[in-house]
Amino acid sequence: MNLLTKLFGSYSKKELKRIEPLKQAVLALDDKYTKMTDEELKGQTAVLKERLSLGSSLDDILPEAFATCREAMWRVLTIKPFPVQIIGGIILHQGRIAEMKTGEGKTFTAALPAYLNALNGKGVHIVTVNDYLAKYQGEMMARVFNYLGLTVGLAIPGMEPDEKKKAYACDITYATNNEIGFDYLRDNMVTYKERKVQRGHNFAIVDEVDSILIDEARTPLIISGQGEQSTELYNVADRFAKTLRPIRVAETNEKEDNDEIYEDYDYIINEKQKTATLTKRGVKKAEQFFSLENLTDPDNITIQHHINQAIKANGIMQRDIDYVVRDGEVIIVDEFTGRLMYGRRYNEGLHQAIEAKEGVKIARESKTLATITFQNFFRLYNKLSGMTGTAMTEESEFSEIYKLDVVEIPTNKPMIREDCPDVVYKTEKGKFNAVINDIIEHHEKGQPVLVGTITIEKSEQLSAMLKRRGIKHEVLNAKYHEKEAEIVAQAGRKGAVTIATNMAGRGTDILLGGNAEFMARAEMRRMQFSEELIGEASAYGYTDDEEILNARKTFAELNKKYKAEIAPEAEEVRKLGGLYIIGTERHESRRIDNQLRGR
Template sequence: MWQKLAKSFFGSANDRYVKSLDKIVARINALEPQLADFSDDELKAQTAKFRLKLSEGKTLDDLLPEAFATVREASRRVLGMRHFDTQMVGGIVLHRGEIAEMKTGEGKTLVATLATYLNAIEGKGVHVVTVNDYLARRDAEWMGQLHRWLGLTVGVIVPNMPEHERRAAYAADITYATNNELGFDYLRDNMKQDRAQMVQRPFNFAIVDEVDSILIDEARTPLIISGPTEDKSDLYVAIDAVVKGLEEQYYEKDEKARNVQLTEEGVEEVERRLLAAGLLASDNLYDVENTLVVHHLDQAMRAVIMFKRDTDYIVKDDKVIIIDEFTGRMMDGRRWSNGLHQAVEAKEGVPIQPENQTLASITFQNYFRMYPKLAGMTGTAATEAAEFWDIYKLNVVEIPTNKPVARVDEQDEFYKNTTDKFQAIAKAIKEKNQIGQPVLVGTVSIEKSELLSEYLKKEGVKHAVLNARMHEQEAYIVAQAGRIGAVTIATNMAGRGTDIQLGGNVEFRIEEELRDLPDGPERDAAIERIKAEVAEEKARVIEAGGLFVLGTERHESRRIDNQLRGRSGRQGDPGLSRFYLCLEDDLLRIFGPDTLFAKMMNSNLEDGEAIGSKWLSKAIETAQKKVEARNYEMRKQVVQFDDVMNDQRKVIYEQRAEIMDAETVDDVVVSMRTDAINAIVAASCPPGSYPEQWDIEGLKAKLAEITGLQPPIDDWLQEDAVEPDMIEERIQELAAQKMEATTANIDPAIWKRVEKSVLLQQLDHHWKEHLATLDALRQVVFLRSYAQKQPLNEYKQEAFGLFEMMLDSIRESVTKVLMTSEFRIAEPPPMPVLPKLPQFMTGHIDPLTGDDDSNDGDGSEKQPALFGALGGPVMAQVPAGAMAGTVDPYRHMNVNRNAPCPCGSGSKYKHCHGAVA
């Protein structure tokens, strides 16, 4: 009570903080008249002036008022948009490395230009992170006009760009890119063999748009670069046939964890079926030799029982395509991990792609924490403020709206079952449609959107359906959702990135209707006509009550519901929002207090009757909070485990960078050889033991394998007072002599490159194997909790031991390759070709559930073998005779279909010379 009283009197901490920024905004506003008198050239010269001041010792904070005022004036001239004072507050918050929560329609894209410009003046690079490629391109082009006008360079990163274009984009003052592209480029850079091949430069400052979507929703799943393993299609198909025949009494399903467990009776039944199919090596399912079968059985059960077509995925062009649970988008090229995607492919009877092995991975948490300064903006962040601070040390600041919100948020309506609910929804939509009020309907799956579409067809209501099947028309459908009488059904509005304007979107109508009309008086007149029509239509929509947002059920996260609501009531427009719920909704069915709801709803409600209650709404919110807390724990667990790997990743990547930057690595090679030989001697001749206890035969065999040496150890043992140290020194001398003899006839410059290449290849090979081991360890370490042990602590200890073993293996491997290989200098080819990094599969995979949130175009197609015998990339081979006559030399090359075409066009091979005639 006292807290509420104090808050009403003094204001909240957020209100006081925002109010404290008013002084800075007043200083910015005071400069506006002066800058308005500047000519265009004088305004453009401000950038050079600011850079000079920075070189003289001024800080970015010192420059903020004048820089922000400059951007505002330039935006007015270039874009025709003047920043509101609330947008200035948002810009200051972003510059300070905080999260600006701004409602939909408040102009977050324009706000970002303020902090982006100020921080780009330093020339260290600013990354603006978006949730999809469409927004990255749009913002780079749209806001890029302003930045380029002020003398800054702007780049954009999209999938399948050539390396040289990526490098140029990262070298720009401001770079727009998706979170996935940034993360994958970081991983790819740290797999390259030469510093000149790397595309990114040191991190400086990042502004993350839709920060809750990227740093919260997608942060549960690490980014993974992987390569293919052997094909096991037959095994998937065989086990799928076994699982599809299982009756419900043989298993128990946990919908919260999306998991399935066999009962004791089920284990016996499955054993019988697998034995009959010849899939078990022994008659006990859980014998160690059946481990692989058990793994595939678990994934097949999840695929068949827990994963639903048109909700979790769709089948298109004989491919299983995942549907993003947050945005409803198709995620082409993204695949579930650990064999789950293959199990779903077997379930649906489509071609099964091979599994993949992890080559590099990182979580979004650890990627974005590498930026010295990080900021974000979204319409919904306050509900996750604790997590933002806990994981990223980011403070959430709620920015007041430019105009008061006029939207009315009505109470939820509850129904007994789905049929009653959808009938009521269809009736409500028809009523609004008859008075011309536009309706935006939010559903949680394709299945539900198509079901509602059927109800509306029966009512005779004209409508548009926006879901993963309608991905191509998405932007246009959303842009026109505010037109008079429009009814739009959408799977989810999170991150759509297109503003819904009452009366329609002028720009989209011009693009759609005047696409073929050339510039001239006729086009100008048509544009004025469209503007007048939109203004008239907007007035009619406002009179009808503005946009009506209707939610067909509550999402697990309150943020997603708030995002849907926020589509209505932009910039002071009127609006209405209401959610329709029933007992059969997933949230209530899985997480709600069943007995309470079931008794009350079934006993008190007649068919078709609705109930609205603050108490019921509160109960729903409590269920949502439970799910949010559970999901937070899952994300926290992912980052805790990745923190262990992150420490090791930093060591490996720093070592790689040092090797690439070094003029010569002979001191590293000598050190590795010394350590490897000392370890071999110590293992066979332990310090403090007697010579008769030493394993001399083992020592000889190991030395021959690793160094190729056959030292006269038996003769040394005849000497008095022989010690392990003496044996080590003599072997070291012999090894050094052998290396001198090996390199005597090799150009020192060539030998330096050989050493560096061997070091990098062995480092990458063993790091890849280490990642696979850690993946396996993470999956089984949770079983240790049954022995009253903390899984995370066990993982830390084991991972540290495995890392030390990996370093030992690297030392041995490098020593072995350099000391036992035969080096011959071949004639250089007439047209040397620089090796390129192979086209890897990229994924964004949840280690706990197998969910994948990444994008690699058509990355789901089969990839070629990644490495040759010595670990080098496989190069495209032109078939013999292909160069003769008029045959296209690029036509039949052995090139991955998704790789850039060797002709240099920049297109994928399958779209260029590899296209099917």
């Protein structure tokens, strides 16, 4: 902490001081709204809308709107947002970023400004990182908003345009960042205005805002049409690339053009810049292989392009790190979250070059019909806000690109996590041996251990070392994507050891002693309930279907039973020191390191 911060306090502390009177105004109304009947509380929506029509601003009605929503959440979900969540809600309403630590209840925080901003009838979009979270949060909070007379929509893949139009016409719409972006692109391709599904971009609350607006900011959303038939040239170029001898350079080398240094090699792989370039010797080999007089001749541009993509596919793109091969298909691994990105393809023929390298069917090339980056899309909103557990590390980017400031919200209870300094080893072998010994030491005490790695390769290397030592463990990486929720949910059990490639935005809570909800769902499977019914059992949507109501009753009973069962184990794990986290190496982004800690 520098001297100026010590003397004058941090920016966040000054902003929190400024917001304090507003927070107190909301809390002061608590008694008044607690005494209201259900009819009186539900009637507040009409009262507040009338005040807006008579000239009041959203800021003028904020205390009353927040107090109404808080009381409705208590009556419907038996949850009343804490003072720190009220602060977070005010920050979001003001079009800023709230940094709230993992587990501080961002879903409930977002409900307060969403209710307030929905009162003007222009629509609120709550954007999450995956379909599961959008559906889960949307169904849960719909009960509160419907109670208060507002409509809630859900926009996820697989919906018909008419369904989407209804979802966006609602007061509050839950959607994923990908789907809301693609719907915008599709709207720009329709022939008639009436076929558009979105009605405008008034106010967005973005969950995991750093992941969407920073990590994936430059990721283009692309709607493609079928292009030319895929050419055999990909296979030919791949066969040629496999005959070449590469040399790896760690970073930009001023002597990269010096052919004497590389006279024994065919192409140079620059690991830092992720580029692959033919040497003089490589160019000669290409001319011989393809029977060309001059590779750089404009007539040979297509062959040159295919060679460049083939050497990049073979030299830079690594299986089980950049992509996985599953069921005869090349699937990209998201470098930030470690998730598989189904439906996404590398552009400019790189994906086809990888397909040729892996010997799977080469898909037809495509041509771009419409495209936009998340950075440009989210700047369309009149007001944009976001929340995450780790935003301070990207504070300058948020300010420069989106004109958004970041306010750090204190935790509801004092932080008791102990953050240890880095330990540096001479060799990787020494480091991994130390990691294994550290895991075993804590595992033998019964303390649950979570180990973070950067790549699938390293997670499997650690897994093999643990197997040799006879330590039972679970591995969470892009190869075992389907088991994600199951693995994360039970990572807090006594003696559990979990290895994970990346914990950014995983969306499932690690609960000490185990996750009762997940255990209840597993028991329902054993009781022969269908997957559809199990999904409905833990959902919040309104229904009068007897079968679903029966499933919900069974789920509630099992959840209660398992909560009671795991309570002693949870207490035992707390006494052992809680979840022990080991980061085996630093990520490129400090924020992802912080997300691992935040578990």
